[in-house]
Amino acid sequence: MAVTGDGVIVVGAGPAGIRAAERLVAAGIRPTVVEESARDGGQIYRRQPEGFRRPPEALYGADSAKARALHEAAQALHPRVDWRPGTLVWAIRDGTLLVNRAGQHEALPFRHLILATGATDRIMPLPGWTLPGVTSLGGAQIALKAQGCVIGREPVFLGTGPLLYLVAWQYLKAGVAVRGVLDTSAFAKRVLAAPWLAARPGLLARGLAYTAALRRAGVRIATNITPLEVEGEDRVAALRWRDAAGVEHRAACDGIGMGYGLRPETQLADLAGCAFAFDGGARLWLPVTDGDGRSSVPCVYLAGDGAQIRGADAAELAGRLAACAALRDSGRAVDELEMATLRRRLAGMTRFRRGLERAFPYPAHLAADLPDETLVCRCEAITAGALRQAGGEYGAAEVNRAKAFSRTGMGRCQGRMCGPAAAEVLAAARGIPMAQAGRLRGAAPVKPLPLATEAAP
Amino acid sequence: MTGLLHRVAEADRPPIRLSVDGREITALAGDTLLTALLVAGARLRDSEFGDGTRAGFCLMGACQDCWVWTEAGARLRACSTPAEPGMRILTGAAPWP
């Protein structure tokens, strides 16, 4: 089989993938760029469909200049790369990507592979979270950005992290009566994290401005809260929560956006055979990289939020750096100064990231108190109680064993939604550290394929 | 019954018509199937485990909770499938194979 596009493949056309491809093109290579979505841009700079008219300023706010620059860079690349939008990479086998576009299969062999697969919301389940009207925070933002819709006229936003305040503010700006911003992190944590957050004063100031604007508009902001339950019959009617003083509240609402930071999309790195290590700060298993983006597997590179969550600016730098590493490894000259500069700029962003982890930690403690009947896995309707039983009675010592007993993470989302929380539930039930609860392993196909394709041999 | 999603911008796109559970709905060109169905209603499917109605969650192709079926039996992920005029969608009945 012929190796396409010089044998270099970039997966993902977000900030990391686009900058990686751009650097490869600058070196005279014609990479193949595979992207599941119909358009490039990735998550933060996600493009609205053709025919929508809002200008970048309305969509990307303070980031509109960066969005414009990235979209222009991507546009300029189209004739210079083998551009494959609407194409899902669903497996990696023997140096070959298996891709699917609208039901059509193809195998793409590679010599060098850069995975820039991004991230999705990190979730902590709560009773009632599968009710219609509850979306991920990112989902609430996508509804607005990509479809001009809101998830409720009187929504509540629940979770923690900068995206919580950003999305609430974007809804406020869209004219929506936000009924509450409920943060599981204590405000004091933000103060303690200030020395790390100061690594990016501009971003820090922006976060504070969103909060101030929400307060000015009279939006209730509560920190250090405990989410209790989503109420409703066939759709969301209210959120019950407890404040730091132990007082229960009920917020009537017609939509809930929830999210607790982001988790990297690592299934493809797993299928490529990359080694993972537990990251205590993030409380997540992350693929191991050497700092320039080299994974443990020769010729496989990782960049952007798919490797570690550092945000869009870092993703652009990391994409370019991974491309430099790949070029160097294939025997091409790359100026050491270029790589050193990228590394230095990334260091500040890593420091900021550590600050965010301290200021807005994943609320792991909630896992232990989830009522037994709470659905943890929404694909297979597995409850917290069933997971605890797998961990206790059946002696499942880590998540892949628990999965065999309870089917958690066997569902079609492959644990993207439940994985981190399921590991916390299991760790709490067995009284073991999170690192020992293991990680759910990726399996092909990483996402369900159209029926016709599944039927094919 | 009002839908789950509400339009706040980009509402001047051309209308398109599709059918959901045999009922005609109007959507706008450029809508995803998820948007079309949830502006008009409050459900996409039933959980096959009997725990109630689902209407998607992540809107970015990750959670796989928004699959719907066409009357012809094709399975579509509503959040990443553009709504097309004349589509005939079912939100119930069809089992996950």
Ligand SMILES: Cc1cc2nc3c(=O)[nH]c(=O)nc-3n(C[C@H](O)[C@H](O)[C@H](O)COP(=O)(O)OP(=O)(O)OC[C@H]3O[C@@H](n4cnc5c(N)ncnc54)[C@H](O)[C@@H]3O)c2cc1C
């Ligand atoms: C929903 C959401 C909203 C966000 N909003 C903001 C925000 O408002 N402000 C902010 O500062 N940051 C935001 N972030 C974080 C920001 O999006 C990221 O930091 C940034 O986009 C990372 O860039 P990236 O290139 O690493 O990944 P992404 O931009 O996520 O791009 C990854 C790309 O890879 C593609 N991909 C993944 N797997 C496959 C596969 N198997 N086959 C083919 N293609 C694949 C995806 O479709 C995607 O386009 C948000 C993140 C999410 C998830």
